[in-house]
Amino acid sequence: MAASTFGDFVGLTLHRYETDAATFLMAADDRLAGRPGFLHGGAIAAMLDIAAMNVLQRANIGRADFSPKLLGTSLEYLRGGKIVSTWVRVSILRQGSRIANVTGNAWQDDVSLPIATARLVFELRNR
Amino acid sequence: MFDGSFKDRIERHVAAVPFNAALGIKYVDHGANWLENEVDWRQELADEPDGGCSPGVIASLIDATCGAAILVLLDRVTASVTLNLQLDYVRMGEAGKTVRARAECVQLGEQIAFVRAFAHDGDSQQPIALASAKFLFEREA
Numbered sequence: 718m719a720a721s722t723f724g725d726f727v728g729l730t731l732h733r734y735e736t737d738a739a740t741f742l743m744a745a746d747d748r749l750a751g752r753p754g755f756l757h758g759g760a761i762a763a764m765l766d767i768a769a770m771n772v773l774q775r776a777n778i779g780r781a782d783f784s785p786k787l788l789g790t791s792l793e794y795l796r797g798g799k800i801v802s803t804w805v806r807v808s809i810l811r812q813g814s815r816i817a818n819v820t821g822n823a824w825q826d827d828v829s830l831p832i833a834t835a836r837l838v839f840e841l842r843n844r
Numbered sequence: 845m846f847d848g849s850f851k852d853r854i855e856r857h858v859a860a861v862p863f864n865a866a867l868g869i870k871y872v873d874h875g876a877n878w879l880e881n882e883v884d885w886r887q888e889l890a891d892e893p894d895g896g897c898s899p900g901v902i903a904s905l906i907d908a909t910c911g912a913a914i915l916v917l918l919d920r921v922t923a924s925v926t927l928n929l930q931l932d933y934v935r936m937g938e939a940g941k942t943v944r945a946r947a948e949c950v951q952l953g954e955q956i957a958f959v960r961a962f963a964h965d966g967d968s969q970q971p972i973a974l975a976s977a978k979f980l981f982e983r984e985a
Contacts, residue, residue: 722887722888722890722891722892723888723889723890723891723900724891725888726888726889747862748863748865748866749862749863749866750861750862750863751861751862751864751908752861752923752925756863757861757862757863757864757904757908758903758904758907758911758926758929759863759867759900759901759904759905759906759907759908760863760900760904762899762900762903762904762907762929762931763898763899763900763901763903764900766898766899766903767891767898767900770891786933786936787899787933788932788933789930789931789932789933790899790903790929790930790931791928791929791930791931792903792928792929792930792931793927793928794925794926794927794928794929797925
């Protein structure tokens with residue numbers, strides 16, 4: 718995650734990149750807690766937006782001028798996240814010339830029990 | 845329970861949350877239905893060398909500030925759970941600048957609180973982010 722020092726701060730690493738989608742892992746860390754025993758909502762938000770930015774950059778790796786800017790996120794928290802390994806999968810829903818839309822889901826022990834889901838909108842500009 | 849003023853207790857509460865402490869999120873001030881927290885810029889909170897704070901830092905600051913604004917109206921320190929968070933990143937923050945968030949609890953129901961917030965890095969008329977959020981909380985039994 719050389720592209721993101723804050724990604725390093727929250728302990729996010731790339732697990733697998735496929736075409737226009739990727740899975741990341743955020744390691745369990747007591748520093749990420751909000752209320753006792755549960756992940757801070759901001760830590761979950763951070764992993765989703767860092768992962769979304771990263772998958773956009775990977776999908777456009779050959780374009781030197783590619784410079785996405787996060788415009789907005791819409792996050793739903795579905796379950797309390799425990800202080801255990803957390804997975805996030807992000808997918809590019811649409812990428813046009815000016816706007817990209819990315820969706821993401823985070824889960825822990827069981828992929829069928831997501832802890833959060835997000836939609837993210839990016840503006841695509843030439844540097 | 846009755847040690848110190850509400851201001852002291854909420855200040856300690858914000859600082860005691862581990863991820864708030866890791867980021868350096870700290871209480872600044874509060875009023876009847878609002879609360880402000882801030883976070884100082886550091887390189888490890890940015891995505892690029894000399895970049896502004898990462899969106900996740902702004903989201904964390906706003907989440908923490910919205911949650912604490914509810915406690916002001918409840919007049920006690922209790923746990924609350926974020927249900928959703930809508931964030932608009934209006935413009936990029938700048939490296940080196942402290943980011944402050946102000947959250948206002950708009951409506952407090954039996955178990956749901958509606959909160960709106962914004963963040964700025966020095967000029968409150970030029971926000972870097974706008975937000976609205978819903979929280980689930982427990983009233984005292």
